[in-house]
Amino acid sequence: MQVTLKILRFDPAKDKKPRWETYQVEAEPTDRVLDLLHKVKWYQDGSLAFRRSCGHGICGSDAMLINGKNRLACKTLVKDLGSVITVEPIRGLPVEKDLIVDMEPFFAAYRAVKPYLINDEPPPQRERLQSPEERARFDQGTKCILCASCTTSCPVFWVNGTYIGPAAIVQAHRFIFDSRDRGKRERFKALGSGSGVWRCRTAYNCTEACPREIPVTQLIEEVKRAILFDSF
Amino acid sequence: MDPLKEPVPVMPTAHYAMGGIPTTLWGQVIKDEKNTVVPGLYAAGEAACVSLHGANRLGTNSLGDLVVFGRRAGIHAARFARDADYHELTEEHLGESRERIERIKNSTGKEKVAALRAELQQSMMDNASVFRTGELLQKQVEILKELMDRYKRISIDDKGDAYNTELVEALELGYLLEVSEALVHSALNRTESRGAHAREDYPERDDENWLKHTLAYKVEDGKVAFRYKPVVLGRFEPKARTY
Amino acid sequence: MAIKSKRYQEARLEASTNLELYWWVFMRVSGVVLVFLLIGHMWMNAVLVDLNSIDYDYVAKRLSQTTWKVYDWLILALALLHGGNGLRYVLDDWVRDPAKRFWTKVVIYSLLAFLFFLGSLSLFNYDYGVN
Missing domain, CATH: 1.10.1060.10 (Alpha-helical ferredoxin)
Structure with a gap:
């Protein structure tokens, strides 16, 4: 299925304020949001920055605001979200770059x-x-x-x-x-x-x-x- | 998902890398078969090889790498740091690292990190997995040469300095290639089967010739030299793992 | 923004009182007490007597007794403290700018103090012409 992925991005070297970027990604319903982010980073725009490590919900690196709720990108499946997915950094901590915040x-x-x-x-x-x-x-x-x-x-x-x-x-x-x-x-x-x-x-x-x-x-x-x- | 209606997706992953940077019992890195210590350099965990696993790490035993030898390395490093003086960081020292980074950042090559890494992963899985043959390993040697050549032509989109995770991935790919090279050349060199190294063309364990550690040294891309270190056996004899 | 103390030693310095605990307990206790005081108040003024028969004389007669003075003063004091502290919680939670938060609090606390003063004054310092 085709997924529209909207990511709230911020590059400290260029941007004054965060900006929305939209990506079209080909995905399986059983893909995780983390897979979508990887597809963007690896094949569309390498400058996208986010934290991730183990990829299965143990290391706690990839908490983000997905469709308005705080979740782990590695434990959230595309089929539970639909074909339009928004991803923002978690709130209340200073954003360092894209989805990476100062912890x-x-x-x-x-x-x-x-x-x-x-x-x-x-x-x-x-x-x-x-x-x-x-x-x-x-x-x-x-x-x-x-x-x-x-x-x-x-x-x-x-x-x-x-x-x-x-x-x-x-x-x-x-x-x-x-x-x-x-x-x-x-x-x-x-x-x-x-x-x-x-x-x-x-x-x-x-x-x-x-x-x-x-x-x-x-x-x-x-x-x-x-x-x-x-x-x- | 409902396993009655559709198949459950399953894929293998490499969950531990045996071998690694040789260290003493205190986590100090050693550089040759005479156990010469590199002063001030420590390794612990999966990156290190204290050599407590033999040729096949058993379940939960890597906790020893972490809990025991991580602690020992930390204690020794703290002791070392107390007495050691700072070294002066000269251009000579910085140059190589800086050049590595700048080369990737400024490159206009056509190769992409993700694609190259995927090829590396797939070919290593196919040719240098647990069950291997001389033929496949030889094939992988050639593939690695080609990948290392292409690695010189990678470029990245992110030219920034803050959280440049793309640059990190690019650097890591270089290290992955080097580790793959050490692994494949050593596996090709070791003409026996032992632990998790199962050569289908040499299915028997050969203690007479191969009861020893391999130390791999990079000479240049595609060329690896070997030295050997005796195995400290202690209480336990090497035995076949049977059930 | 963010937590002020970066190390636990700093947190320790910052955290040497039980004040917030006492406020928390006070909110719970005063809340319950107020419910009963107000039920009593309404019972007295709306159930036992006809609302329409309440006039100046009725109130003045009642407030000439010390018991009722104390009763009403308790309602006044607890309601102002309970409500005022609740308001403080809200301001702490919702006013981002520290300077703005400070001045809003100054205004609100002054208003509360004034209301308390005015209420106490009218309860205790006036004989309502009844004797």
Whole structure:
């Protein structure tokens, strides 16, 4: 089938503002949007820039705004979109070139919640044991691939930009609810601040955008509750 | 899709590359059969070859490359960096890299990166896959020569400096060609079957002549020289993998 | 734009209060309390008595009692705080320009303070001619 691919492009050397470019691409209904982008880049216009790595939804590089929704280009099929497809960079982060955005603010928020195991207790003789139930408690957060689909679909993040964002909260959740971790107070400092979880207005955009089907909003609410019960 | 109505699309992918840049147990790159270290240069992961897999990497074992030897390389590199002095970057050092980039950017040749890469992939799949013969490998040697010649005439659309992913792909194609060359020449040279190297014209393992690592050195396009390094066997004897 | 703190040490400095938590709890508690206060208010003025019989004397008589003064003042205070904080959320979420956001807040907060002052004054500092 013939697909009309509209891409919002931006070349920092030439453009003042992003501009729409339209490409005609021959595609199979089972092609991914990533395949279309490759067809454009490899055979029509080599200057098109976008991030991608593994190509099957694990590395989290190719989140983009496809037909108005944040999705991974490698997990979105042409047959689910129709014959006119628009592709834009994810919103709320500065565009570097075409579909590539500056991810630094996103990762600054990620670092702020200390996304690693914190436990200063002397290590036991063998492993720190955990029951299947304790492991299941934070299972959903472990599915996160840091693609930024959630954070860049959040209206609070778009407007103000000082919000820590859903992805960082999901990462914090993964450790706060880990029975082996002792660092929740340190994380609460970043999460409880003016730019932390209390900015969340439960718009549910993040939950809808997540390509890994993490119930993001629910996890954010659980973190709010954890902070609440920790303080009172 | 409904597998009752239409076939499920399936395609093979290469999911691991055995061999690679030879390193010590600390990730330091070595350059010859005497384990001479290249100071300050480290390799880890799939790019490196600490040689912990034998001739056939088994499932999940590349985690060792990453978790164990990645960590060791990092520790050693940090130690090295603490005592090492900065080298002066002279035109002489920069020149070659700069020239590589400028040549591709300024080229007006007709060859395209994607088309050339597709040809490389297809021919390597056909002629230098797991099961190979001297005849096919010899054919691939010639194909690689031709592709390397055509690679000199590639040009790109993107002349910019910011996120020039097209330039990166063009540079990577050059490296792919060189790695392919090392692979094909070494496979042609090794007249036995071992692990994931299955020569249909030499189906038996030949420990007498070939129980050794191949070190491939590029002489010029299409010409590769070999040296050999003994295998450190330790506790395990090489054995056929049978089920 | 973007998160201000680039490193977690900076985030730590930025994040040393529980203020937002208290506001969050306040919004929930005051919301529930307001519902009951307002139901009581409406019950009193629209169900127990005929709306049309409410005149100056009725109101003045009621507001001469301390209990009712406190009751109405609670409604005033909670409603202004709850609504004002809600408005702050909205401004934080929707006014992009920091300078514009600051001045909008100055105006709104002044207005709220004025309303609170005026309301408190009329509740506590006036005897409504009833004695």
